[in-house]
Amino acid sequence: MRVGELSRRSGVSVASIKYYLREGLLPAGERTGPNQAAYGDDHLRRLRMIRALIDVGGLSVVATRDVLAAVDDPELPLFVALGRASGTTTAPEPSTDQDEAWEAAERALAAEVDARGWQVSDQNPAWATAVGVLATYARLGDEDLAGQLGLYMTTMEEVAEQEVAAVVDRGDRARTVEGVVVGTVLGDTLLGAVRRLAQQHQSLKLLGETPTHPRG
Amino acid sequence: MRVGELSRRSGVSVASIKYYLREGLLPAGERTGPNQAAYGDDHLRRLRMIRALIDVGGLSVVATRDVLAAVDDPELPLFVALGRASGTTTAPEPSTDQDEAWEAAERALAAEVDARGWQVSDQNPAWATAVGVLATYARLGDEDLAGQLGLYMTTMEEVAEQEVAAVVDRGDRARTVEGVVVGTVLGDTLLGAVRRLAQQHQSLKLLGETPTHPRG
DNA sequence: CGTGATTAGATAGCGGCACTGTCCGAACAA
C-alpha cells in the first residue's frame, strides 16, 4: 500500500500523514526505492489510533508521540507516558506555586492515600495534578469541594481494579498495550461524559423535573 | 482598586486582564472618569476563577467565556454551558460520521441508559461525546473496552448523586453556581488524576511490586 | 515507449489561539 491508499482508507490527508511521519508519530514505510515506500495494515491501525488519541482523547501531537513511543518501547513504564499525556490534556501547568495552599493540599491527599493504603508515587504526574486541583479549590474558597476527594478515591479504586483486571492477559502484548493506552486516554473522556449525564439525571431526579429534550 | 492592583493581587498581567476584558470574560470596572475605572473584590474573584478554569480545568478562553456567561445568566440552563465546556476540552470534534459504528454505539448507550432509568437528553453534548468514544472503541477493534461502560455509569451515578446533594442550598445563589462550575470542570481533572493514581495502585497490587519512587 | 498521475522529501506558508508590546492622550500621585 502506498501513501495515497493509506490516506483514502484512513480518511487522513496525505499532507497530514507526511506530517505525522515527520513528527515521529507514524513509523516510516518499508522502502522499495529511492523515493518509494510501502505501508501495511499496522500503519493503518496506528493512524487510526493517532486520530483517536488526538480527536477523541484531546491529546496534543507531542503528547500523542510520547504515548505511542511508550507503546513501542517495552522497557518504558507505561503509566509514566500516560501520566504525561493526561498532564498535557488537563493540567497545562501545575505551576511552581509551592505555596501554603499547595502544601496543605498535598498533606490532605497524602492522608487520604495513606488511609487507604494506596501504593502510589509522587513522581506520578497525576499526583501533582490532583494536588493542584485541591490547592485551586482552596484558593477559590471552595474548600468544601475537596470533601468529594474521598468519594472520588473510593469509586476510582473500584473502577481501576476492574480496568486493570480486564487488561491482564489479552494475548498479544503489543495489542494489550494499545488497549491500555486507548482505554486510559479515551476512558477519561468517556468517564467525564458519563459523569455529565449522571449529573443531569440526578439534578432532574432531585428537582423532580423532566428533561426539556428527552431522548428518542 | 485599579488595574495595577488587580494585576498584583491576582498574579495576572495587566495585558492579560485587558485581553479578558476585551473577550468578555471579565466585566468592565465601574467608570470613575473618561479613562478611569475601579474594580472590586468580585473582579478579583472572577479573575481567579478564569485562571482556574483555563489553567487547571484546561478550558479555552472561548469556552471559559461561555461558561461564565451561563454563571451570570440565571435563565440559561447551566448544564448546557458545562456540556459545551467539557466538549471543548475533551471532544474537539465528534465528527459528522453518522456511520454504522456510530449508530451501534448510540443504541448501546441508549440501552444502558434505559436499563438504569436515567432521564437524560441526547441534546446534552455529553451524549454525543460518550457515543463518539464508544464508536471509536469499535472502529479501533477495542470493543471489549465498551464493557466498562456499565461500570462507569454505576459508579458515576453514585458520584453525581453525592455531588448534586452537596450543592443544593449553598446559600447565595451566585456562589452556589460558581461552586457547581468549579466542581464540575475542575472535578473532571481531579477525577482523572485520581483514576490514574488508582490505576497505578491497582497495577502494583496485582503485580505484587512496589513503586520505584514511593512517596515521602 | 511516452505521458500523466503519484511518490518521498524538503521547505514555506497559513489560520487560530492566547497572549504581549506599543502607542496615545488623559489622569493620578509626589
Place this chain on the structure above:
DNA sequence: TTGTTCGGACAGTGCCGCTATCTAATCACG
C-alpha cells in the same frame, strides 16, 4: 510639575496543527 499609571486601540509574537508548493524520481496505462 514631573513621573507614573490609566483605559483603549491595535499590531505583533510564538506556538500549534496542519496545508501548499516544489523537485526529481517512479509508477500505471495505452
